[in-house]
Amino acid sequence: MPEVYLDEKKPTDNELKNRIDKTTRDTISLMVKFDKFKDFKKNVNLSQIKSKLKIIRKTSFNEISISDLFITPIKTGEYHVSGILDNGKIPLVSCVSDNGGFEGFFDIPRKNILKNAITIASDGMPLTSFYHYYPFTAKDNVLICKPNKKYRFTTLLFITTQLNALRWRFSYGRKCYENKIHKIKVFLPSKDNEIDEDYIERLFKSLKSWKILKKIIS
Numbered sequence: 001m002p003e004v005y006l007d008e009k010k011p012t013d014n015e016l017k018n019r020i021d022k023t024t025r026d027t028i029s030l031m032v033k034f035d036k037f038k039d040f041k042k043n044v045n046l047s048q049i050k051s052k053l054k055i056i057r058k059t060s061f062n063e064i065s066i067s068d069l070f071i072t073p074i075k076t077g078e079y080h081v082s083g084i085l086d087n088g089k090i091p092l093v094s095c096v097s098d099n100g101g102f103e104g105f106f107d108i109p110r111k112n113i114l115k116n117a118i119t120i121a122s123d124g125m126p127l128t129s130f131y132h133y134y135p136f137t138a139k140d141n142v143l144i145c146k147p148n149k150k151y152r153f154t155t156l157l158f159i160t161t162q163l164n165a166l167r168w169r170f171s172y173g174r175k176c177y178e179n180k181i182h183k184i185k186v187f188l189p190s191k192d193n194e195i196d197e198d199y200i201e202r203l204f205k206s207l208k209s210w211k212i213l214k215k216i217i218s
Contacts, residue, residue, distance in 0.1 A: 120143040
């Protein structure tokens with residue numbers, strides 16, 4: 001699987017804006033479509049959504065390993081099939097490539113409910129990623145990436161965006177299982193050896209789609 005080892009090119013500003021615009025619009029679509037499940041809104045950090053833009057200095061981009069962003073080892077979900085579950089309000093994330101990866105909504109025991117994590121499909125369309133700021137659970141062919149520190153809402157959306165930009169490295173014949181995920185690196189803005197979260201937040205808030213999201217949340 002040579003594609004996994006190829007260096008990723010630094011994204012241009014236009015590429016970044018197009019990518020995060022899609023991520024933002026997908027987030028909006030999910031909120032609107034599943035509005036009856038109130039957790040989709042009440043779990044968003046309103047203070048960040050409404051905060052004013054900060055002055056952004058120059059930043060540099062560096063490739064950062066998945067292992068440096070999430071708690072390791074990265075594990076998979078608990079469920080193999082959804083047929084054993086009763087209908088409920090918790091989304092079950094599978095390798096579906098749209099609608100948050102949801103296969104359906106089910107009654108899930110508290111011990112198997114997760115929150116504030118990025119899921120990565122290891123099958124189907126491998127590396128398809130979603131950020132779940134709301135309660136969810138996942139199937140056993142989905143990698144669950146729990147942040148190793150408290151990142152901003154926009155930062156986790158950005159990491160998700162950059163992961164999805166790497167889907168070309170995998171295909172139906174090149175799956176992304178637990179023993180391969182540590183090889184993945186994503187281009188992220190950095191300052192003082194930390195992710196430049198101010199830069200990321202400003203990128204999101206410069207888009208028209210962010211204004212729509214802010215209106216929906218408010």
